[in-house]
Amino acid sequence: MKLARGLSRILNLVEKMSLNEAKRIAAHRAVNEWVKTGTAVGIGSGSTVVFAVERLAERMKSENLNVACVPTSFQARQLIIEHGLQLSDLDRNPQLDVAIDGADEVDNGMVLIKGGGGCLLQEKIVASCAENLIIIADYTKNSKKLGDQYKKGIPIEVTPMAYVPIKQHIQKCFGGSLKLRMAVAKAGPCVTDNGNFILDWEFASEKAYNWPDVNRDLLMIAGVVETGLFVNMATKAYFGMSDGQVRTQERNASI
Numbered sequence: 001m002k003l004a005r006g007l008s009r010i011l012n013l014v015e016k017m018s019l020n021e022a023k024r025i026a027a028h029r030a031v032n033e034w035v036k037t038g039t040a041v042g043i044g045s046g047s048t049v050v051f052a053v054e055r056l057a058e059r060m061k062s063e064n065l066n067v068a069c070v071p072t073s074f075q076a077r078q079l080i081i082e083h084g085l086q087l088s089d090l091d092r093n094p095q096l097d098v099a100i101d102g103a104d105e106v107d108n109g110m111v112l113i114k115g116g117g118g119c120l121l122q123e124k125i126v127a128s129c130a131e132n133l134i135i136i137a138d139y140t141k142n143s144k145k146l147g148d149q150y151k152k153g154i155p156i157e158v159t160p161m162a163y164v165p166i167k168q169h170i171q172k173c174f175g176g177s178l179k180l181r182m183a184v185a186k187a188g189p190c191v192t193d194n195g196n197f198i199l200d201w202e203f204a205s206e207k208a209y210n211w212p213d214v215n216r217d218l219l220m221i222a223g224v225v226e227t228g229l230f231v232n233m234a235t236k237a238y239f240g241m242s243d244g245q246v247r248t249q250e251r252n253a254s255i
């Protein structure tokens with residue numbers, strides 16, 4: 001029993017190390033290919049973005065790379081500051097050359113689920129100001145269709161007073177079920193950087209949803225601030241694979 005527990009701990013550690021390596025190679029390659037000096041860059045949120053910021057800082061030292069970095073969250077802002085990169089915002093840089101961000105899932109039509117880290121609103125705003133949204137992820141995020149890999153549902157940021165009616169409305173009109181995301185080291189709900197709540201929508205996996213329509217319809221509901229569905233936004237995704245390769249996927253411009 002003790003031996004089995006120890007073995008499973010070791011296996012978990014190895015898996016985590018290989019996932020981190022996959023994140024790192026995807027992030028480094030994307031930064032190398034998409035970031036040029038003198039440009040403005042949106043900095044996403046999450047664990048994969050840490051490796052992108054790390055690579056930006058390396059290039060700042062080795063090749064004098066100079067970029068204005070616009071954060072998508074408190075976490076991203078801290079990362080920019082800690083790495084000595086130039087912190088900017090959308091007032092100073094309303095148009096960005098590129099935004100580099102992670103994702104919870106990417107389907108074969110380049111529709112994304114984002115917001116696992118709760119930063120979807122600012123991430124979508126920053127992405128919408130960027131000429132190109134570049135996704136960096138490990139191999140577990142690459143799916144044929146949404147929900148194949150990511151089982152926590154689609155995050156929906158909502159105004160706190162409306163979370164119950166929104167939850168009921170979505171369940172009735174779109175199926176599935178919604179859970180109010182709870183905080184981990186605090187009693188009560190998770191409160192976003194914008195003071196809102198998050199509902200994680202576990203949609204009905206047997207249904208064939210039309211994600212552009214669903215996204216539009218969700219945004220029409222009073223009190224819905226933003227959805228974690230990113231449709232027609234990402235230009236290219238970089239997936240770090242377990243064998244050390246990086247696989248890429250591009251959006252078909254005609255979609």
Ligand SMILES: O=C(CO)[C@H](O)[C@H](O)COP(=O)(O)O
Binds near residue numbers: 101123
């Ligand atoms: O959307 C996000 C945060 O709101 C993240 O990009 C997403 O959750 C992926 O995170 P990670 O890089 O840690 O896997």
